[in-house]
Amino acid sequence: MACEIAVPRSSSDGDESIASFVRRRFGTEALNYLAEPLLAGIHAGDAERLSMRSLFPRLLEAEQRSGSVLRSVRAQPRAPSHTASTGAFVSLAGGIRELVDTLAAAIPAGTIRLSERVTELRRAGGFTIESSRGTVRARAVVLSVPAYVAAGLLLGIDTALAALCDAIPYASTATVAFGYRRSQIRHPLNGTGFVVPRTERSPLLAATWVTSKWPGRAPDGCALLRGFLGGGRDPNRLDRPDDELVTLARQALSDTLGIQGEPVFSRLYRYTRQSPQYEVGHLQRVATIEQRLSQVPGLFLAGSGFRAIGIPDCIADGREMAARAAAFIASHTSQPHQATRGRS
Ligand SMILES: Cc1cc2nc3c(=O)[nH]c(=O)nc-3n(C[C@H](O)[C@H](O)[C@H](O)COP(=O)(O)OP(=O)(O)OC[C@H]3O[C@@H](n4cnc5c(N)ncnc54)[C@H](O)[C@@H]3O)c2cc1C
Numbered sequence: 001m002a003c004e005i006a007v008p009r010s011s012s013d014g015d016e017s018i019a020s021f022v023r024r025r026f027g028t029e030a031l032n033y034l035a036e037p038l039l040a041g042i043h044a045g046d047a048e049r050l051s052m053r054s055l056f057p058r059l060l061e062a063e064q065r066s067g068s069v070l071r072s073v074r075a076q077p078r079a080p081s082h083t084a085s086t087g088a089f090v091s092l093a094g095g096i097r098e099l100v101d102t103l104a105a106a107i108p109a110g111t112i113r114l115s116e117r118v119t120e121l122r123r124a125g126g127f128t129i130e131s132s133r134g135t136v137r138a139r140a141v142v143l144s145v146p147a148y149v150a151a152g153l154l155l156g157i158d159t160a161l162a163a164l165c166d167a168i169p170y171a172s173t174a175t176v177a178f179g180y181r182r183s184q185i186r187h188p189l190n191g192t193g194f195v196v197p198r199t200e201r202s203p204l205l206a207a208t209w210v211t212s213k214w215p216g217r218a219p220d221g222c223a224l225l226r227g228f229l230g231g232g233r234d235p236n237r238l239d240r241p242d243d244e245l246v247t248l249a250r251q252a253l254s255d256t257l258g259i260q261g262e263p264v265f266s267r268l269y270r271y272t273r274q275s276p277q278y279e280v281g282h283l284q285r286v287a288t289i290e291q292r293l294s295q296v297p298g299l300f301l302a303g304s305g306f307r308a309i310g311i312p313d314c315i316a317d318g319r320e321m322a323a324r325a326a327a328f329i330a331s332h333t334s335q336p337h338q339a340t341r342g343r344s
Contacts, residue, residue: 001026005068013064015280018055019047025069033197041195041206043309044171044231044275054278055309089192089213099311118145121153127298139332140298140325144318146170147276147305157299161292164285168305170273172238173205173230176249179264182223186258189223194256198233203248205231207256222264227253232277242268276305298328 004025010016022035036047043050052060062072092098104112113133120130121141129136143150151166193208210217210224218224227249230238237245246266253259286306293299300321302308308317 004070009067015053018050021052037195037197040233044173046232049279051278051280051282054282140328142300142321144302164289169277171232171275172272174270176227177267178225184260204252
């Protein structure tokens, strides 16, 4: 990998797959044992298809600026380490649900309608939103739903825009959580988990030891482990029944961590079409979507399908789109409709 400093910079400024970039600069072994398993474990994606320009633009910039990623990293001042005081991972004491509950409690009563499925969006003057519980009229709409749901809602407004949204691929994953007594597990559970290279042919993409990442996730003397399956690497795996997936994940974890006996509990969660895949050309597709969207004043798209991978980016994107919608309403104050946004 150290030879990366001697690899000439690319003469192209187009998009390329992450596999192509890593293979080109760091070699096939770095791709197989570092990049591919990290992308499968974290993005549920396939390194041969995911877009370098969408997901790691800073590495492309580093290559262009310094001629080498390693040289660029070495030239950076060392950032202060947060890991000593706060840990590398951040969560909420009561789990991520606390975020949703706190947001819902902070919003004034009567301004939000929960558990309501939007079934149709029409445009005539302002917007008409049909939902499972009635009709809402609005001057501005922010759709913060998966891109393929936005596609269905946009069909009556702009079929080309709908097709562009529908073309954004999504991967499905499943996680299996296992509770064990700590004494059942031989492994020291140092670190926080592992990712699995494709070449290992394991049913697991990755696993985390949740109790090593955050305190309070299991009673004293117990450990909570989580295995990940499916994703872009192994989509057909998820066609199998729940009990088969639980057994596969349990066997793979037991072999790797030296676990004896049965788990205290196990639980499977399926996340069907919940991981958007920013494949090569994604930024160009989103630019075209935004260009078409500019022809529909008052309509905005937010969320992970388009520009925001992960919760912090989704929050930033949501704020930006809400500010744009508010600015739009402020500049069209003569029309007395109520603003609304898709449920998220
Ligand atoms: C297994 C897994 C683990 C993850 N771990 C992390 C992590 O550790 N850290 C991190 O930052 N990110 C993580 N993510 C990613 C994170 O969950 C997403 O980036 C984020 O939730 C995306 O937010 P969103 O609002 O774009 O989409 P979503 O959270 O998918 O929200 C879309 C909303 O639209 C609603 N909806 C759909 N159709 C309709 C309709 N017709 N009418 C009304 N509402 C509708 C849905 O019910 C949903 O509430 C993980 C994702 C998965 C799948």
